[in-house]
Amino acid sequence: MPNSNTRENKKAQVRERIIAQALKLFERQGYERTTINEIAVAAKISTRTFFRYFPSKDMVIFPTHDAYIAHFRHLLKHYANDSSPMETVSNALRHMAKEYMAAADEHLRYQRIIGSSDTLLARSVAFDWQWEEAIADVWKRAYPRTPAHDRRAAYVAGAIMGAVNALTSMWYAGGCRQNLLKWGETTMELLAKGIGGDPSGKK
Amino acid sequence: MPNSNTRENKKAQVRERIIAQALKLFERQGYERTTINEIAVAAKISTRTFFRYFPSKDMVIFPTHDAYIAHFRHLLKHYANDSSPMETVSNALRHMAKEYMAAADEHLRYQRIIGSSDTLLARSVAFDWQWEEAIADVWKRAYPRTPAHDRRAAYVAGAIMGAVNALTSMWYAGGCRQNLLKWGETTMELLAKGIGGDPSGKK
DNA sequence: CTTTATTATGGCACTTAATGTCTATTGTCA
DNA sequence: TGACAATAGACATTAAGTGCCATAATAAAG
Numbered sequence: 001m002p003n004s005n006t007r008e009n010k011k012a013q014v015r016e017r018i019i020a021q022a023l024k025l026f027e028r029q030g031y032e033r034t035t036i037n038e039i040a041v042a043a044k045i046s047t048r049t050f051f052r053y054f055p056s057k058d059m060v061i062f063p064t065h066d067a068y069i070a071h072f073r074h075l076l077k078h079y080a081n082d083s084s085p086m087e088t089v090s091n092a093l094r095h096m097a098k099e100y101m102a103a104a105d106e107h108l109r110y111q112r113i114i115g116s117s118d119t120l121l122a123r124s125v126a127f128d129w130q131w132e133e134a135i136a137d138v139w140k141r142a143y144p145r146t147p148a149h150d151r152r153a154a155y156v157a158g159a160i161m162g163a164v165n166a167l168t169s170m171w172y173a174g175g176c177r178q179n180l181l182k183w184g185e186t187t188m189e190l191l192a193k194g195i196g197g198d199p200s201g202k203k
Numbered sequence: 204m205p206n207s208n209t210r211e212n213k214k215a216q217v218r219e220r221i222i223a224q225a226l227k228l229f230e231r232q233g234y235e236r237t238t239i240n241e242i243a244v245a246a247k248i249s250t251r252t253f254f255r256y257f258p259s260k261d262m263v264i265f266p267t268h269d270a271y272i273a274h275f276r277h278l279l280k281h282y283a284n285d286s287s288p289m290e291t292v293s294n295a296l297r298h299m300a301k302e303y304m305a306a307a308d309e310h311l312r313y314q315r316i317i318g319s320s321d322t323l324l325a326r327s328v329a330f331d332w333q334w335e336e337a338i339a340d341v342w343k344r345a346y347p348r349t350p351a352h353d354r355r356a357a358y359v360a361g362a363i364m365g366a367v368n369a370l371t372s373m374w375y376a377g378g379c380r381q382n383l384l385k386w387g388e389t390t391m392e393l394l395a396k397g398i399g400g401d402p403s404g405k406k
Numbered sequence: 407c408t409t410t411a412t413t414a415t416g417g418c419a420c421t422t423a424a425t426g427t428c429t430a431t432t433g434t435c436a
Numbered sequence: 437t438g439a440c441a442a443t444a445g446a447c448a449t450t451a452a453g454t455g456c457c458a459t460a461a462t463a464a465a466g
């Protein structure tokens with residue numbers, strides 16, 4: 001008997017099976033109309049076991065979000081020595097945009113499910129706050145820690161993430177076919193130069 | 204027999220009673236640990252009747268949000284003839300900031316409850332999208348309807364709402380004691396001039 | 407290879423949110 | 437007053453989520 005079927009291996013398999021079956025069901029019949037029991041049957045486990053792998057139904061959809069945020073924080077660190085906070089964040093976002101475009105199909109699949117349920121939509125926003133926090137930290141590290149600077153860091157991070165969210169939701173709406181990277185650069189440029197101007201003439 | 208105690212009147216009374224009792228319970232023992240049954244008992248109705256007044260537990264907290272958004276849209280219309288979209292939105296937000304400060308206690312009360320529950324926190328963000336949409340509409344109306352302009356409208360609205368959210372959440376965190384209006388003006392100025400600059404020297 | 411300790415799983419009962427159905431009540435109007 | 441529609445309550449049901457205990461699978465030790 002080979003050691004290959006060790007406990008962790010098996011657990012990972014079950015986990016993947018739950019996710020795969022759940023996504024299939026969500027796509028076919030909608031998130032709300034899929035019961036945990038159905039998922040359990042499809043994944044050949046008991047409903048009780050489902051809750052040993054995921055704390056709730058919605059968390060089947062967000063298993064990788066923490067990893068994404070960690071990755072983003074890592075990128076911010078990598079670009080930390082760039083000329084300005086704005087450059088650091090821009091470069092990290094550029095990097096993420098490329099990766100998102102490379103895995104567009106998978107992102108689109110998840111986003112279709114999330115977009116079809118108010119519950120999931122609301123949950124997904126909660127994750128965005130962590131991105132915002134990561135961006136704010138860049139500004140906080142770049143300037144002396146005064147209340148005014150910290151406030152500014154929060155405004156700036158909020159504005160960037162607000163724009164990025166608007167950006168990505170349009171990208172998703174268009175089936176991830178547009179050039180996210182280009183849109184992102186336009187957006188960051190807009191934020192850097194100020195949003196008050198008149199766009200006529202250019203573009 | 205006076206028309207005063209008509210059906211609608213009675214319904215409104217029950218509705219207010221539910222809200223008042225629910226808020227009291229939420230504050231005392233937390234949102235999650237308060238059951239609908241407890242609310243029903245406190246409001247002297249059956250649990251079934253609760254759901255005739257509110258579609259779900261969380262909607263007891265957001266009964267006025269739609270009204271706020273309608274009010275905001277009205278203000279945007281009122282300032283629509285200002286020199287630029289940015290001015291229109293700034294003025295409307297200034298107006299809202301003053302009103303928020305005037306009713307700080309009530310806002311703080313609600314925010315305390317919302318902030319204590321992930322569910323409510325996630326839900327409240329869903330309402331913000333409507334504000335964002337209203338802002339985007341101002342830009343869309345101001346410029347010819349091309350995809351590029353519409354995208355720009357979405358970025359700008361996202362950035363403004365992102366910054367405003369960061370702003371208000373700090374205001375709430377500080378117990379609504381700071382000058383929201385002043386913070387708001389600083390923020391809008393920052394967005395207008397561009398967030399890429401170096402804040403050193405000023406402030 | 408057998409025994410023992412550890413850990414995952416399944417079954418069961420229970421709580422709570424939410425919804426449908428049926429019945430009783432209560433205002434409203436002729 | 438009596439008929440009608442709106443409203444509330446009681447009861448049953450589905451589904452999410454949790455605690456508890458018995459058991460099956462696995463790893464470690466003898």
